[in-house]
Amino acid sequence: MASKQQRGEPLVAKILEATLEEVARVGYENLSIEAVAERAAVNKTTIYRRWETPEALVLAAFARVSDQDSFPNTGSLRGDLLDYLRRYRAVCRSPVVLSLMRMLFAGSGGTGELCKVIQERIERSECNALVMFERAVARGELPKDTDMPLVRDLLLGSARNLILFRHDTCTDETLERVVDVMLLGAAEGGRRKKSARR
Structure with a gap:
C-alpha cells in the first residue's frame, strides 16, 4: 500500500517505473495492472483511478521515458x-x-x-x-x-x-x-x- 505521504509526482513515477519493469519481465501482452500494483506496493485502485487499462498505463510509461x-x-x-x-x-x-x-x-x-x-x-x-x-x-x-x-x-x-x-x-x-x-x-x-x- 502507498503511504499517505506518497502522492502526486513521486507516486506516478513509482508506478510508471514499475510498469516498465513488468513489461520487461512479462512482455506487453501479458501485463496486468494487479502485477504492477504489487511491484509498486500500491493498491490497484490507485492505478485504475489514473489509468483505466494496461494499454493506457504502458502508453504513459513510454511517453515518460521517450x-x-x-x-x-x-x-x-x-x-x-x-x-x-x-x-x-x-x-x-x-x-x-x-x-x-x-x-x-x-x-x-x-x-x-x-x-x-x-x-x-x-x-x-x-x-x-x-x-x-x-x-x-x-x-x-x-x-x-x-x-x-x-x-x-x-x-x-x-x-x-x-x-x-x-x-x-x-x-x-x-x-x-x-x-x-x-x-x-x-x-x-x-x-x-x-x-x-x-
Whole structure:
C-alpha cells in the first residue's frame, strides 16, 4: 500500500517505473495492472483511478521515458545531431523501449493503439527535428536549397536503424561516422546542384 505521504509526482513515477519493469519481465501482452500494483506496493485502485487499462498505463510509461521533444543547440549541426542521437540511444537502451520500438519498425503489429501513439510521437519528433537543419542552413553549414526532410530522413533513419537493431555495436564512433558521411553527402548534393545550374 502507498503511504499517505506518497502522492502526486513521486507516486506516478513509482508506478510508471514499475510498469516498465513488468513489461520487461512479462512482455506487453501479458501485463496486468494487479502485477504492477504489487511491484509498486500500491493498491490497484490507485492505478485504475489514473489509468483505466494496461494499454493506457504502458502508453504513459513510454511517453515518460521517450520524451525527445527538446533538441540540442550546440552551435553546429554535427554537434546537434550527435547530441540528439546519443540521447536517443540512451533512451533505447531501456529493454522496454527497445522492444516497443523494434516492434513498431519491424512491422510486427502489436496492439493497434499503442503502435499508433508510438508512431505519432516519432513523427512529431522527426518533424520537430527539422529545426536543427534549419539552423544549419541559416549558419551556412548546408546549402540554402537543401532538401531538409530528405537529409533528415536519410541521416536519422540510418542512425536509428543502427541504434535499434545493432545497438551492441552502435558506439559513439559509429554514430560519428554516420553523421559525417551523411553531412558530406548533403554538402556534395548542394555543390552538384550549383554546378548543374551553371
